[in-house]
Amino acid sequence: xxxxxxxxxxxxxxxxxxxxxxxxxxxxxxxxxxxxxxxxxxxxxxxxxxxxxxxxxxxxxxxxxxxxxxxxxxxxxxxxxxxxxxxxxxxxxxxxxxxxxxxxxxxxxxxxxxxxxxxxxxxxxxxxxxxxxxxxxxxxxxxxxxxxxxxxxxxxxxxxxxxxxxxxxxxxx
Amino acid sequence: xxxxxxxxxxxxxxxxxxxxxxxxxxxxxxxxxxxxxxxxxxxxxxxxxxxxxxxxxxxxxxxxxxxxxxxxxxxxxxxxxxxxxxxxxxxxxxxxxxxxxxxxxxxxxxxxxxxxxxxxxxxxxxxxxxxxxxxxxxxxxxxxxxxxxxxxxxxxxxxxxxxxxxxxxxxxxxxxxxxxxxxxxxxxxxxxxxxxxxxxxxxxxxxxxxxxxxxxxxxxxxxxxxxxxxxxxxxxxxxxxxxxxxxxxxxxxxxxxxxxxxxxxxxxxxxxxxxxxxxxxxxxxxxxxxxxxxxxxxxx
Numbered sequence: 001x002x003x004x005x006x007x008x009x010x011x012x013x014x015x016x017x018x019x020x021x022x023x024x025x026x027x028x029x030x031x032x033x034x035x036x037x038x039x040x041x042x043x044x045x046x047x048x049x050x051x052x053x054x055x056x057x058x059x060x061x062x063x064x065x066x067x068x069x070x071x072x073x074x075x076x077x078x079x080x081x082x083x084x085x086x087x088x089x090x091x092x093x094x095x096x097x098x099x100x101x102x103x104x105x106x107x108x109x110x111x112x113x114x115x116x117x118x119x120x121x122x123x124x125x126x127x128x129x130x131x132x133x134x135x136x137x138x139x140x141x142x143x144x145x146x147x148x149x150x151x152x153x154x155x156x157x158x159x160x161x162x163x164x165x166x167x168x169x170x171x172x173x
Numbered sequence: 174x175x176x177x178x179x180x181x182x183x184x185x186x187x188x189x190x191x192x193x194x195x196x197x198x199x200x201x202x203x204x205x206x207x208x209x210x211x212x213x214x215x216x217x218x219x220x221x222x223x224x225x226x227x228x229x230x231x232x233x234x235x236x237x238x239x240x241x242x243x244x245x246x247x248x249x250x251x252x253x254x255x256x257x258x259x260x261x262x263x264x265x266x267x268x269x270x271x272x273x274x275x276x277x278x279x280x281x282x283x284x285x286x287x288x289x290x291x292x293x294x295x296x297x298x299x300x301x302x303x304x305x306x307x308x309x310x311x312x313x314x315x316x317x318x319x320x321x322x323x324x325x326x327x328x329x330x331x332x333x334x335x336x337x338x339x340x341x342x343x344x345x346x347x348x349x350x351x352x353x354x355x356x357x358x359x360x361x362x363x364x365x366x367x368x369x370x371x372x373x374x375x376x377x378x379x380x381x382x383x384x385x386x387x388x389x390x391x392x393x394x395x396x397x398x399x400x401x402x403x404x405x406x407x408x409x410x411x412x413x414x415x416x417x418x419x420x421x422x423x424x425x426x427x428x429x430x431x432x433x434x435x436x437x438x439x440x441x442x443x444x445x446x447x448x449x450x451x452x453x454x455x456x457x458x459x460x461x462x463x464x465x466x467x468x469x470x471x472x473x
Contacts, residue, residue, distance in 0.1 A: 021177050
C-alpha cells in the first residue's frame with residue numbers, strides 16, 4: 001500500500017475511493033440515514049489516515065470491513081445509550097459461491113437436483129429457482145412474486161441450505 | 174468490471190437484470206458486500222448521488238489537507254517560539270522560576286515504573302497550597318493521604334526543595350514561597366507489604382477527563398514490568414532513563430498518535446511506544462485532550 005510509505009492522504013484516498021460505495025452501504029444499513037452515513041464514511045477515512053500507519057494490515061478489505069462495522073456499532077451505541085444493538089441478530093452464514101450450474105450440466109445429477117427442488121417448500125422452491133437458475137435479482141423476484149424482500153432473502157437462504165443437505169445426502173458434492 | 178462500478182451499475186439499473194443477480198449472488202459469499210447491499214435496498218434514497226457526493230467530499234478533503242498541514246506547521250513554529258521565549262523567561266526572570274513537583278511514596282525501588290497524570294497546573298505556592306483548586310482536583314486522588322514525602326524538583330529534575338506531607342485534608346504544604354509549575358505528578362508504587370488502599374478505588378474518583386488505564390495504574394505498571402523488553406543496544410551501552418510519551422485515546426480506549434516527547438535512546442523510545450500501543454486500554458478522554466505517561470528504563 002503506497003500510503004504506508006508516503007503517508008500522503010491522497011494516496012489513501014485513492015484506495016478508499018474504491019471501497020467507498022460499500023462503506024457507505026454498510027453505514028447506511030446501520031445508521032438508516034443518508035446524511036449520517038455520509039458523515040461516518042468521511043469520519044472513517046479520518047480514522048484510517050491514522051490507523052493504517054499504525055496497524056499491520058495483511059489484507060485491506062476484511063480489515064476495512066471490521067473497522068467500518070465497529071465504527072457504525074459504536075456510533076449507534078453513542079446515539080442510543082439504553083438501546084442495545086445486537087450485531088448478530090441478522091447473522092447469516094457466508095460460504096463459497098453456491099453454484100448449481102455444474103450440477104445441471106450432467107443429466108443424472110440434474111435429475112437428483114430436480115427431486116431435491118421438489119422436496120423444498122413451495123416458496124423456497126420458487127425463490128431458489130428464480131435466483132439461482134433464472135438469474136433474477138431480488139428486486140425482480142419481489143415484483144414477480146409479491147413476497148417481501150426480507151422474505152425472499154430468507155427463502156433463498158433456507159432453500160439453499162435445504163438443497164445442499166439434500167444433495168449431500170444423495171452423494172453429490 | 175470493478176466492484177465499485179458494479180455497485181453503481183446495480184443501483185442505476187434499479188437492481189434488475191442478470192448483472193444484478195450476479196452481484197447479489199457474489200454477496201452471498203461476501204459479508205462486506207452483503208451488508209452494503211442491505212443498506213442500499215433497505216433505506217430509500219438516491220444512493221448513486223450520495224456516492225458521487227462522497228467522492229467529491231473525499232477529493233476536497235485530501236486537497237484541503239495540504240493547506241491544513243501548512244497551517245499546522247505555522248502553529249507548531251509559533252508554539253516553538255513561545256516555548257523558547259518562556260524558557261528564557263524561566264531562566265532569567267526570577268519570579269517565574271518553575272519547579273517540578275514529584276510526589277512519591279516511601280520505600281520504592283528505582284526500577285519501578287512511574288505513572289504521571291496529565292495536567293499542567295500553575296500553583297501560586299505560599300505556605301499552603303489548597304490542592305482542590307483548578308485542574309489539580311483531577312490529579313489529586315492519586316495522592317493518597319499516605320504520601321509521605323514530596324519533593325520539589327526544578328525543570329532539570331534536580332531536587333530544589335522539600336514539600337512536607339500532603340495531609341489528610343489534601344493540602345499540600347510546602348516551604349517555597351515562589352510560584353511554581355506543577356507539571357507532572359508522579360505516583361510510585363508502594364513497597365510490598367505496606368497496606369495501601371486499593372488504587373483502583375482512588376482512580377474512580379478521578380474526574381472523567383483524566384486518562385488512566387482502565388484496569389488501574391497498578392495493573393498497568395505490572396503490564397509494563399512484565400512486557401518491557403530492554404533494547405539490546407541500550408543495554409550494551411548501559412543507557413537508562415525515562416521516556417515520556419504523549420498520546421490520545423480513541424473511543425475504543427486505544428492510545429493513538431503516540432509520540433515520544435522526551436527520551437534518551439531511539440530504540441527505547443520505540444520500545445516505550447510499542448508497550449503503550451500494545452498495552453491495556455485507557456479511559457476515553459475525548460478527541461482533544463492529550464494524555465501522557467512516563468516509562469522508565471532501568472538496568473538492574
